[in-house]
Amino acid sequence: MKLYDSVRAPNPRRVRIFLAEKGIEVPRVMVDLASFEHRSDEFTKLNPFRRTPTLELDDGTVITESVAISRYFEEIYPEPPLFGRSPLEKARIEMWNRRVELGFMTEVQAVFRHGHPGMATHEIPQVNEWAEANKAKMMASLRLINDQLGEVPFIAGETYSIADITLLCAVDFMKPTKIKVPEDHTHLWRWYEDVNARPSAKA
Ligand SMILES: N[C@@H](CCC(=O)N[C@@H](CS)C(=O)NCC(=O)O)C(=O)O
Numbered sequence: 001m002k003l004y005d006s007v008r009a010p011n012p013r014r015v016r017i018f019l020a021e022k023g024i025e026v027p028r029v030m031v032d033l034a035s036f037e038h039r040s041d042e043f044t045k046l047n048p049f050r051r052t053p054t055l056e057l058d059d060g061t062v063i064t065e066s067v068a069i070s071r072y073f074e075e076i077y078p079e080p081p082l083f084g085r086s087p088l089e090k091a092r093i094e095m096w097n098r099r100v101e102l103g104f105m106t107e108v109q110a111v112f113r114h115g116h117p118g119m120a121t122h123e124i125p126q127v128n129e130w131a132e133a134n135k136a137k138m139m140a141s142l143r144l145i146n147d148q149l150g151e152v153p154f155i156a157g158e159t160y161s162i163a164d165i166t167l168l169c170a171v172d173f174m175k176p177t178k179i180k181v182p183e184d185h186t187h188l189w190r191w192y193e194d195v196n197a198r199p200s201a202k203a
Contacts (some may be wrong), residue, residue: 011175012066018165024073038050039120080159093156104138110134113126114127114130115131149191155167164176164191
C-alpha cells in the first residue's frame with residue numbers, strides 16, 4: 001500500500017491527521033505539487049484527476065478523495081470511530097463534514113487559488129473576482145461555524161470526528177490567504193486550541 005502525499009496541501013493533510021488519530025502507518029510517496037509532479041504521465045496514469053491524496057493498494061487498486069480514503073481506513077480500523085457510532089452521530093458528522101468541506105473549505109481554497117499570483121499556473125483560468133467574491137462567503141461560513149462551536153465541544157457534537165479534521169485543515173489553510181480568524185470568534189478559538197493541541201495536528 002502507498003499513500004501519495006504532498007506537503008503544505010490541505011487535502012493530503014486531512015488523511016495524514018486521520019491516520020495519526022487511528023495510529024496507522026502507511027508508506028508514503030511524496031508528490032511535489034509546486035513542480036507539477038502530479039501532472040507527470042506516471043501520476044496521471046494512477047489518478048487521471050491529478051490530485052493528492054491518492055491511495056494505491058497492493059493489488060493496484062487506486063482510491064482518491066480524502067473522505068473516501070479515510071472511509072476505507074475507518075472500515076478496516078473502526079477504533080476510534082471518526083465517522084460516528086450511532087445512526088444520528090453518523091448523520092451529524094456527515095452533515096458537518098459536508099458543510100465544512102463543500103462550503104467553508106471550498107471558499108478558502110477559492111480565495112487562495114483564484115487570488116494568489118503563485119497559483120495562476122495551477123488554477124486555469126484564474127479569476128481574481130472569484131477570489132474576492134469568496135472572501136465574504138468564507139467569513140459568513142466561519143461565523144456559522146463559530147456559532148455551532150458555542151453549542152458543542154466539537155463541530156459535529158460531543159466527540160472529535162473527521163469533520164474536525166476537515167475544519168482544522170481548512171482554518172489553517174486561511175494562512176496563505178492572509179485573512180485571520182476574527183478575535184471575537186471565541187468559540188472557534190477555543191475549539192482550535194483543543195484540536196490543534198492533539199498530537200495528530202502535527203501530521
Ligand atoms: N476533493 C479532493 C481534492 C484533492 C485536491 O484538490 N488536492 C490538491 C492538494 S490539496 C491537489 O492535488 N491539487 C493539485 C492541483 O491543483 O493541480 C480530496 O478531498 O482529496
